[in-house]
Amino acid sequence: MFSKRLILLLLLFFTPHLSAATGEGEIALIDMTGSIFGILALVIFVIGYIFVLGEEFIHLRKSKPIMVAAGLIWLLTGIAYALSGDELTAGLAVRQYILEYAELFLFLLAAMTFITTMEERLVFAALRSWLVVQSFSLRKIYWITGLLAFFISPIADNLSTALLMGAVVLAVGNSYHKFVTVSCINIVIAANAGGAFSPFGDITTLMVWQKGLVQFEDFLLLFFPALITWFIPAFLMNRVIEDGPPSGETNLLHMKKGAVTIIIIFLFTIALSVASHSLLHLPPVLSMMTGLGILKLFGFYISQQAPISQDQGHIHHYQAENMQTHEQSKGDHADVIRRFNIFKVVERSSWDTLMFFYGVVLCVGGLATLGYLTLLSEFMYQGLGATTANILVGVASALIDNIPVMFAVLSMEPDMNVQQWLLVTLTAGIGGSLLSVGSAAGIALMGQAQGVYTFMSHLKWSWAILIGYGSGILTHLYISGLL
Secondary structure: HHHHHHHHHHHHHHHOOOOOOOOOOOOOOOOOOOOOHHEEEEEEEHHHHHHHHHHHOOOOHHHHHHHHHHHHHHHHHHHHHOOOEEEEEEEEHHHHHHHHHHHHHHHHOOOHHHHHHHHHHOHHHHHHHHHHHOOHHHHHHHHHHHHHHHHHHOOOHHHHHHHHHHHHHHHHOOOOOHHHHHHHHHHHHHHHHHHOOOOOOOOHHHHHHHHOOOOHHHHHHHHHHHHHHHHHHHHHHHHOOOOOOOOOOOOOOOOOOOHHHHHHHHHHHHHHHHHHHOOOOOOHHHHHHHHHHHHHHHHHHHHOOOOOHHHHHHHHHHHHOOOOOOOOOEEEOHHHHHOOOHHHHHHHHHHHHHHHHHHHHHHHHHHHHHHHHHHHHHHHHHHHHHHHHEEEEEEEHHHHHHHHHHHHHHHHHHOHHHHHHHHHHHHHHHHHHHHHHHHHHHHHHHHHOOOOOOHHHHHHHHHHHHHHHHHHHHHHHHOOOOO
């Protein structure tokens, strides 16, 4: 008993006793930034994120270290509050962040399932093969893949879009490395820019939309700034391409049965989510899960139909190019039917991304509960001003994943109008294009075009991307009247 009290006294010695005043209904937070617990939590987060940044070198999935860091940070947060005489706040706070993550998790799970199902039905493979067999010139392929990446990413995620267009570039570029390099850079910029003017284009825009800070129609105000962000560097890089005929041939693939219906269900689900959120103020995840239920029903219908013998080869062909490794059913009629199972499709969703997102939300939430985001918000948004702070958010997202950066901003809850929230949405989306490691699209293409599209080859064109970044920001400031 004596030793237990001694340990508590020692811990209390290192824990500052600070009071916090809060408004009615709010969680009372205590400033723990100067305590041993706050310092340890920050160190743990930094170490965890170093492992995240080194994923490509140590081949450790980014979700693993950040999930461990999240658990340790909240243990320290709970101990710190308990020793300060508050045994309720830490528990209430972590439940709030878990609830917020759960809503985003279900939304993303539904969206990823739709995209993965369309991949399984060869929707994207059919588009890719059509582009290749058209025999467009290399310069046309460059512009077409950029345009398609810009307009597909607002509906699909930028990662899937980048992989799809990257497959086209690699198929027609062959050994012409300069074309492959600038085309990959072009695709990364276009996919990130396109995802900035739609809630469905990126996790960061989704978070802002679900928070109710920006309405769906307001995101369209970012269309021209995002377009300029992509077009200027695309035009500057276009000059180095020596125009000529493409190389490589492929057979024209066709979408599998039910693909068109699945596309229609997906578009209906998006429309339902937007309408219910805007008109009825219901959370978008409700409509997304309803659409997922409809997809599951249609999946059952597909599974009862007679299989098409050529489907299996098409699945292997497409998934091999996208580096997806999962077993395909072979053999008798029953095995082929079991191949389309909506639960199997869900298994192929990007669980590492979803678990990484969990770790990020909990890590940032723990640091916020300890008081770090309050200090950061005072420095950035009160000291530097909203416009400067939001521009720096974009630069930071080139070095750090834009998910924790945007979640940190949302957790700070700075007092900004819609135009400033649109600005930070734009910068967080397009800032990741400044470096190849700044976005999921860039990292994925470095793996797909390994040895050709690299960190250094992207860095050589960062000056052009920076011009586009600045031009897009100026365009938004001018349109919104902030300039």
